[in-house]
Amino acid sequence: MWLNDLLNNPPPKYQPLVAQTAALVAQLNGARSVALFFDDTVCFTAALLAAWQVGADVFLLPNQQAEAVTWAAQAEILLSDTPIQHKNNILINFNTLLPSHTQPFTFRLPEQSTLFLQTSGSTGTAKIVRKTCAQMCAEAEAVARELPNHWQNLPVLSGISAQHLYGLTFRVFVALKMGWRISGEQCRYPEDFTGLSTQTCVWLSSPTVLSHFGEQRNWARLREHLMGVISAGGMLSKQTIELFEHQLNLPILDIYGSTETGVMARRWGTSQHQLLPDVAARLDEHGCLCVRSAWSDGEQVTADSAEILDNTLILHGRNDRIIKLADKRISLHQIEMALMAHDFVADVSCALWQNRVAAWLQLSAAGVAAVRQSGRVAALAALRQSLVLSIEKVALPRYWRLTADALPRNSQGKLAAAEFNRAFCESPTRPDWQLVAEQENEWHFSGCVPMDLRYFSGHFADFPLVAGVVQLQWAMDLARQFAWGQAAVVQMENVKYQQFIRPNDVVDLTLQWDAGKGKVSFRLMVEGRACSSGRAVLQAA
Structure with missing residues (x-):
């Protein structure tokens, strides 16, 4: 397994990480299960590798909320670099661990070393997904083969957490495979990315952060230093893709996958997704995408509707976002995609509200200008007209909410149902003073x-x-x-x-x-x- 080889013969840039991991092995020796929650990805990586070296199962907390902490209470040890309200665990604050002298040893991470992640799945109910060291290494190898050679050995700036699979795959395993210099800090805003891009680098981001970039950036400096942008976890708007291509001549690498399946496909810019060579895919009798790879536990049935043409994957949205109105099957994803094609729209979320389709729009600069110039009614009439040829009449949104602010998506690009309901229940009466x-x-x-x-x-x-x-x-x-x-x-x-x-x-x-x-x-x-x-x-x- 390539990961053991790397840890036993680390290049200079990874020697501090390996030393930190070795010191932690002595602290965790004898542990059978460890729960991890870290802000710093370097410390997280050392903790994960050390836990696997001593033979412990690893539980990754997705956040610090009570449900996640309760789930992780089954672990013997909770290891973190941030204070967490906990019970039933032996809590070890990573920052208080003192480096200890360790006897030299050979890293032998078992291929079946296991970690568990908690995900909401497609139903909103918490679901536990199991991954092994061998699966993570196989996925990293497959992804690395798809990345440009000139991306190797570069610093990486990241806006995603390694506590979730996208971050775990790219910030840890792909990073080690590609020789990327792992950064401990996380870029939460566009200003973090632009301010830290002072040398040749690659970005790992979510669509949510990328959508906040606009024309008024120091694009000249970014053209000099930025070699690539990787995005996953949600839908990239056409405007965002075109902005990066226009300003940087740089197509965004969009990754398609899920916690259950891992990486399934990728696309550059606005092209169609291409399945990874190591991924086998088919459609079941309901038109749902089913995939199998070396990094998933058997065949995984997704809730995504798609077409497969040779190696090309044409996505039509999630089957669990199909609603029925007037005896017609309506795809909310299709409505969103049609609205995203309009110049007025920067982001959109559609849902059923009072038995009709409702659309919550983040307006682009052109959309804001249109409302100010001609009013809400005229702007909505233009949006409805753009849907007439592609959307059933019964599916045209009846209810609308307009905002110039970003929709309140989380770091994985998801929008909570409670946020959507609140937006349509509470019409604003004042600025947020x-x-x-x-x-x-x-x-x-x-x-x-x-x-x-x-x-x-x-x-x-x-x-x-x-x-x-x-x-x-x-x-x-x-x-x-x-x-x-x-x-x-x-x-x-x-x-x-x-x-x-x-x-x-x-x-x-x-x-x-x-x-x-x-x-x-x-x-x-x-x-x-x-x-x-x-x-x-x-x-x-």
Whole structure:
């Protein structure tokens, strides 16, 4: 097994990792099961290899939530570099372990060394997936054969966690196979990726982070240093793919797989997915994709609908996202893909809401401009028209939510049903105000006007703006969070409206309290221009 050979004859860049692993072997000797949760991938890798060297089973916590910690309680030892609320485990804080002198030994990781991952699967119910050392090594070999030779021995910047299979495969096993320099830190935002790309490197990311890149980046520096981008875990938008190809002449490598199957296929840019040579695939009687490989436990039946043409895999979305309306089978994935093709849309999630299709859209810059210029009704009419030729009439979305912000997907690109339901239950009435500055008797707030503000209805259909009475309400609602602002308003003085406030405007709202006169002054501004101002006289205590 190549991994044992690498650990026993490590190149200089991996010698600290091997030394750390060897020191940890002495600490874990005799353990039969170990649960791991790490932020630092280098420490995680050492802990995983050490646990396997002593013959322990490994449990990977997907997060620190109570369900995951309870599941991992079956392990004898919980090893982590971050504090975790736990019980029933012997907790070892990785950061307190002291290096110990160890006698030289030969690494012999058994091929059947086992780790267990917890995944939601296709039903939302927690599912446990088993992987062995031999499977992870076989997968890494197969993936490495598909990667360009000039990617070898490069630093890797990553925005994904090794506690999940995508990160485990690429940040640990493919990294070791390709000679990548493993980075302990995780890039959570586009600024992290761009700021750390000071030398030739490869990125590992999720579609969620990549979708937050825009035109206003230092693309010239990235063209100099960035050799490749790998994405997995969700749907890449056409706009994101085209942005990277246009700015960097760099097609994103999109990986298709799941926790159960591991890597199944890959594509460059907007091309169709190609099955890995070591993956055998077929369709069952329901049109679901079934795959078999050396890194999965037998044939795995997925919930994905697809076509197989020689080695090409044409994906049609998940069968478990098929709904029935008016006796017709409707693919939510198909609706999403059709909407993603429109210039107004940066991201979309569709679901059934009140027995009809609902669509939650993150608008692109063009979509935001369209709503501001012509109104919500006109923008939605354009979106519906783009669906008419490809989507059944009964499947056209009845309910819509529009936002300029990124949809609240998790690090795996998934959107919780509770988030979707909340978006359609609660129509926003105000910006998400943040207190940005405070001084004596003066407070400064800032917030972005939601695209779907409830009060845009009627003000006006083709030119949405925030009515003056709503602006007064925002000011007084913020004042009421202070003791002095809870008194009744007796009258308004010197109220002025000077500029419109529009969808997606960032509003700066200032409050000034004059205790002697019992008056609160307010001012709302957008991009330094005064929009409204006035004073409220409050009832004396």
